[in-house]
Amino acid sequence: MINRSVLERARPATRAELEGIPWLRVLEGADLQRAQTALRIAPAQTGERICRFGRPPTFWFGVVDGLLKMSNDTPSGGTITYMGVPPGAWFGEGTLIKREPYRYNIEALRRSTVAGLPIEDFHALLDRSIPFNRYLMNQLNERLGHFIAAREIDRQDDPDSRVAGSLVQLFNPVLYPGVGGLLRITQQELGYLVGLSRQRVNQALNTLAGQGLIGIEYGGVRVRDLAALRTFSVR
DNA sequence: GCATTAACACGTA
DNA sequence: TACGTGTTAATGC
Secondary structure: OOOHHHHHHOOOOHHHHHHHOOHHHHHHHHHHHHHHHOOOEEEEEEEEEOOOOOOOEEEEEEEEEEEEEEEEOOOOEOOOOOOOOOOOOOOHHHHHHOOOOOOOEEEOOOEEEEEEEEEEHHHHHHHOOOHHHHHHHHHHHHHHHHHHHHHHHHHHOOHHHHHHHHHHHOOOOOOOOOOOEEEOOOOOHHHHHHHOOOHHHHHHHHHHHHHOOOOEOOOOOEEOHHHHHHHHHHH
């Protein structure tokens, strides 16, 4: 068994970590008990893969802290980055539901803390808990909108708009409830996600900050006006 | 014209 | 000290 999963070196979740896991709040009784016991937490180093294309499904994954990216390798040797994955995100449910191999790579852009719910516990919740099903349905619905928006962002050719759009996505409170008002991301990381140089991202952020849409902080970006940021991203 | 890379100074964790 | 940010100059499409 070579490098099966970062969750090989997992430990149980602490009380504080459990409190930060959004879907636990919809559970109660035996379902809540089972989930809390089954959840595993593990560190991921920069560049480390949380899950790999083609591997059998093992966990439903969540981001406790840090930043991941979802991507695929192309036949020509390149990489397609689909999205950044910030704190509060839970992903891979589609793969688990179908019991098919993962269809993408998830890699840590920086040192992160990831959580995992084993596939058998995931299916137990799916079979038993209506609130859990409702939570998942809501998440799938939200993500559908997320990818529609991603296409829109891709069609923008103004770099400032693209950066604005990416920020709007990363500040999604439903998909990424762990982000809050301050997104911890470097301008270099944002550049990787948007497909721009660090210098151009810096320029875009300063434009957005100049209009009061965001605040630039050391190692992060603060939202000031999400609605206006959304408007800016599709102009 | 506009974005990229490279390079450097400076500030912060 | 290592890393992130702000800025400028040279280069390329």
